Amino acid sequence: MKAGKRSAVKKPLAGQRVLVTRARHQAEALAARLRRLGATVVAVPSIEIRPPRSFRPLDSALRRLDQYDWLILTSVNGVGALFSRLRRVRLSLRNLKHLQVAAIGPATKAEAERRGLRVRVAPPEYVAEALVKALRRRVKGKRVLLVRARVARDILPKALRRAGARVEVVEAYQTVAPPKSRRLLRKVIRDRRPHWVTFTSSSTARNFALLVRAGRVRAALKGIRVASIGPVTSKTLRELGVRVNVQAWTYAIPGLVQAIVSAERGSRSRRKLR
Numbered sequence: 001m002k003a004g005k006r007s008a009v010k011k012p013l014a015g016q017r018v019l020v021t022r023a024r025h026q027a028e029a030l031a032a033r034l035r036r037l038g039a040t041v042v043a044v045p046s047i048e049i050r051p052p053r054s055f056r057p058l059d060s061a062l063r064r065l066d067q068y069d070w071l072i073l074t075s076v077n078g079v080g081a082l083f084s085r086l087r088r089v090r091l092s093l094r095n096l097k098h099l100q101v102a103a104i105g106p107a108t109k110a111e112a113e114r115r116g117l118r119v120r121v122a123p124p125e126y127v128a129e130a131l132v133k134a135l136r137r138r139v140k141g142k143r144v145l146l147v148r149a150r151v152a153r154d155i156l157p158k159a160l161r162r163a164g165a166r167v168e169v170v171e172a173y174q175t176v177a178p179p180k181s182r183r184l185l186r187k188v189i190r191d192r193r194p195h196w197v198t199f200t201s202s203s204t205a206r207n208f209a210l211l212v213r214a215g216r217v218r219a220a221l222k223g224i225r226v227a228s229i230g231p232v233t234s235k236t237l238r239e240l241g242v243r244v245n246v247q248a249w250t251y252a253i254p255g256l257v258q259a260i261v262s263a264e265r266g267s268r269s270r271r272k273l274r
Contacts, residue, residue, distance in 0.1 A: 011038025012261045019194040021046040021204045033257045044185045046208040048178040052171040069142040071099040078147045079111045081172035126251040132159040140164030150174035177207035200229045202236035
């Protein structure tokens with residue numbers, strides 16, 4: 001056997017076609033990991049990041065930064081929007097330096113720190129509930145600025161308010177289902193049927209259902225294994241009637257890929273025992 005063929009056989013995802021539904025500008029981080037492990041990747045975004053309906057609430061909050069004690073960031077997109085608007089209102093990193101910063105997820109923390117922020121709180125579990133637990137005793141009587149997407153769970157602001165914080169939620173961006181993906185997604189499912197489909201947020205799941213038409217998502221995914229990045233996304237998928245085959249142990253891209261690899265290895269071991 002040639003060396004090239006031997007290395008291909010050893011790759012744990014060889015022969016697997018994986019559908020990636022992340023936003024186009026973020027899909028490559030996941031796609032590259034899957035390809036290195038032998039998978040064939042088909043990328044069809046089920047979400048597109050767009051500006052909010054209005055930047056006025058965010059701009060207003062930025063002009064009043066001296067009134068806040070904490071800044072909470074929940075996504076890389078939120079970090080990008082924050083710094084983009086900061087420049088628009090003629091402010092700089094210096095205007096953020098007095099804030100205590102909390103972030104959900106390693107990618108959000110890394111992006112915030114790359115831009116010069118010091119992230120003081122980043123819980124090991126990348127969900128709102130973990131951040132609430134980490135902040136509950138630190139925010140009583142404090143003013144908190146929460147920068148997030150238009151559609152997001154209310155658990156974080158509600159729990160922080162119960163803990164005594166004064167929370168202001170501002171919309172930094174919104175996620176929509178890309179109209180161009182509708183025909184492409186249906187074609188992929190029909191003609192290049194994947195073995196796996198990945199969901200990296202509740203938005204990717206909900207918009208996927210919109211693109212394949214509500215009520216038909218279970219039929220569209222029949223015979224395709226579903227990989228979810230974490231419990232919140234899994235809950236959304238189940239609400240849509242979708243069975244989740246694997247869920248990442250660590251709620252980030254490396255954990256999602258590892259969950260698929262482990263499932264594939266398990267399937268191959270079972271086939272060998274037959």
